[in-house]
Amino acid sequence: MQKLQLQVLEKLELGPDDVVLDVACGTGVAVREAAKLARRAVGFDVSPGMIEEARKRAEGVANAEFLEGDVNSGLPFDDGEFTALLCSNAFHHFANQREAIAEFARVLAPGGRIVVADANRRQPLVFALDLVLRSTQKSHVGFRSPRWIARRMRRAGLRETTIETIWKGGYAFVEAHRPGRRQLRRLGRRAPRKR
Numbered sequence: 001m002q003k004l005q006l007q008v009l010e011k012l013e014l015g016p017d018d019v020v021l022d023v024a025c026g027t028g029v030a031v032r033e034a035a036k037l038a039r040r041a042v043g044f045d046v047s048p049g050m051i052e053e054a055r056k057r058a059e060g061v062a063n064a065e066f067l068e069g070d071v072n073s074g075l076p077f078d079d080g081e082f083t084a085l086l087c088s089n090a091f092h093h094f095a096n097q098r099e100a101i102a103e104f105a106r107v108l109a110p111g112g113r114i115v116v117a118d119a120n121r122r123q124p125l126v127f128a129l130d131l132v133l134r135s136t137q138k139s140h141v142g143f144r145s146p147r148w149i150a151r152r153m154r155r156a157g158l159r160e161t162t163i164e165t166i167w168k169g170g171y172a173f174v175e176a177h178r179p180g181r182r183q184l185r186r187l188g189r190r191a192p193r194k195r
Contacts, residue, residue: 004171005030005088008115011175012084014038021082021107023071023100024090028054028064035064038084042077046070071100080109088117092130092143098152105156111180114158119143120165120172146172 009030014020018038022030025043027050034041035058043066045051051068058064069076072095085104094100104114119126121143133140149172150161158176165172 002029004117006033008086008088008117009033011115011173012086012113014084018083020084023087025054026050028058028066030086031064032058032061035061039063044069072096075103075107077107079106081107083109083112085114091116091118092141093139095141097144101152102156105158108178110178112178115173115175116149117173120169121145123170126170146174149174
């Protein structure tokens with residue numbers, strides 16, 4: 001899983017001006033790595049134990065922070081607060097996946113980018129696993145196809161969606177960008193404002 005998180009970070013192409021959010025950060029591997037490249041790295045997770053462990057592992061990393069909360073209740077961040085966002089290996093746990101994507105888009109700044117990475121329900125073995133997990137694991141809501149995720153991203157106002165799969169199509173990276181201020185003006189929309 002750590003290797004996958006690092007692949008997601010590579011896709012975000014972080015730089016020193018970035019402010020990055022890792023939704024469902026677990027023990028904070030991606031946040032600690034992002035903190036080496038970005039101005040600020042924030043981890044968000046529903047598990048108090050994971051957040052506590054993430055904080056311990058990030059001691060001494062000044063620009064890394066961790067917050068406990070449930071994405072199903074919304075993200076406790078301002079509109080456009082982040083220039084990059086990742087969510088890896090966790091999307092299948094979110095009770096309202098459509099609303100989660102809308103929240104991802106809301107907190108992403110104009111010109112920002114996002115990567116959601118998870119198992120691909122369109123692959124037959126993943127489809128079978130999904131059926132088993134839905135009936136045996138309480139926290140498993142369901143895997144989605146990368147096309148489903150990309151469609152929801154576009155409906156949330158994100159653009160330039162791309163899909164890349166690995167492991168014979170069993171795992172997918174879905175990337176998108178929020179249009180920059182000029183693009184938003186061309187589309188007749190306003191850039192998000194802080195609340």
